[in-house]
Amino acid sequence: MQQTIVGFHLDDEGHYVADLACGHTQHVRHDPPWQNRPWVLTERGRKEKLGVMLECKKCDEMRFVLT
Numbered sequence: 001m002q003q004t005i006v007g008f009h010l011d012d013e014g015h016y017v018a019d020l021a022c023g024h025t026q027h028v029r030h031d032p033p034w035q036n037r038p039w040v041l042t043e044r045g046r047k048e049k050l051g052v053m054l055e056c057k058k059c060d061e062m063r064f065v066l067t
Helices: 043-049 057-066
Strands: 002-010 016-021 025-027 053-055
Touching: none
Parallel strands: none
Antiparallel strands: 002 016, 002 053, 016 025
């Protein structure tokens, strides 16, 4: 299920985590070649992603359990 990114924070290991409108969170690491997200490394890049939709795996799992 797609959810809007409303903010970012760092986890205990220094990795960025997207805060989603649904209240869930999701890591948005830049870890080439597996995950190529250089935008996460700058404040400007993160600000540009506010309001962007991101797949929320936790909402998908909850929807599957409830159906």
